[in-house]
Amino acid sequence: MRLRLAPDNTNFDFFKHRKLTFGGSCVAMVLSVVVWLMMGLNFGIDFKGGTTIRTESVQVVDVGAYRAALDPLDLGDVTITQVFDPTFGADQNVAMIRIQSQDGQESVGADLVVAVGEALKTVDPTITFPSVESVGPKVSGELIMTALLAVGVSLAAILFYIWLRFEWQFSVGAVFALFHDVILTVGIFSLLQIRFDLATIAALLTIIGYSINDTVVIFDRLRENLIKFRKRDLQDVMNLSVNETLSRTLMTSGTTLLALIALLILGGDVIRGFVFAITWGVVVGTYSSVFVAKNVVLMLGVNRDDKPADKGNQFADIEA
Known part of the structure; x- marks a missing residue:
């Protein structure tokens, strides 16, 4: 049917x-x-500027737990994404944390990055931060x-x-x-x-x-x-x-x-x-x-008088 x-x-x-x-x-x-x-x-971090922190840990990434740990810091727009790659080992769990610019600054300050690290270590003591990158207002x-x-x-x-x-x-x-x-x-x-x-x-x-x-x-x-x-x-x-x-x-x-x-x-x-x-x-x-x-x-309006019997205009037979 x-x-x-x-x-x-x-x-x-x-x-x-x-x-x-x-x-x-x-x-x-x-x-x-x-x-x-x-x-x-x-606007998100892509358009407002901010800082991206890459994390790596032995334990499985728990996005909810990461977000709960960062909420008391009142960082504004925070995006946490787990990164999957077939080349990663079984004990290699990677996440990307994006934090918006704070108070008009081009990026998150070093002291705040340290605070973020300490907050995340309460969730996972094995966590490390291989890279920290900033996106300024010009970019x-x-x-x-x-x-x-x-x-x-x-x-x-x-x-x-x-x-x-x-x-x-x-x-x-x-x-x-x-x-x-x-x-x-x-x-x-x-x-x-x-x-x-x-x-x-x-x-x-x-x-x-x-x-x-x-x-x-x-x-x-x-x-x-x-x-x-x-x-x-x-x-x-x-x-x-x-x-x-x-x-x-x-x-x-x-x-x-x-x-x-x-x-x-x-x-x-x-x-x-x-x-x-x-x-x-x-x-x-x-x-x-x-x-x-x-x-x-x-x-x-459409001029229907000048159309040939088999096509709409001279380009009508172009394949879509």
Whole structure:
């Protein structure tokens, strides 16, 4: 028996409440920017600067015990990650402890590093500290600029690819939907003050890739239907295209969310921000593919008179 998340031959009118769906998305984008400007982002050590301490011990690393030992020191943002490597011996247990800059200093002071060492020795007397490295504000600023550049270049490349693959109206709609996804994700991180670090940037790039994949599937079906139903109203053809791909959209998003929710609940504190960003991005990315991208294309319009009978434009036969 085949599982169906949506019945065959659905005929939902996705434009019926477009003032609410598309207009609500635009309002949400504006509010996200306002929240971002007013509350700012809770930058992690990667962007604020701080110190990374590498520990090594004979006993198995207990992240919870390490964190409990460091809590009385009131160090602010502390990330503890166990390091796994097949080259390590059975008695070689390594962890990375990242501590944010204290009171505007470039790194954690030597006295505080000593205090951290003493606190951890109460948990594991065999612990040693092979290396202590600091990230100053200059490096953090470079990381912020590199992260912004990575997101910007990816959006520009997608804009160019969608233009080649379809039409310029499609590329504008797709990139607007991606901006929608990124801005709403940054907005929710600012509102909830979830730690924003390089892992979150990786999550944003993952969201962009996931969302554009879903949008391209709908656009590809739309292009086929625009050739097949030349005289049919553009809005009706768009509705038909979304309905025809609805089962695939729900199945892909649903199975992805199953894995992400499991990681969100069971994955632990280290990856929770990363997983939350992708989970949120899958939801808003699916929404934007259905309710945002096609509304932009509808407003811009598509010239259907100059299309040959077998392809959308001169670049349409490029393999995805």
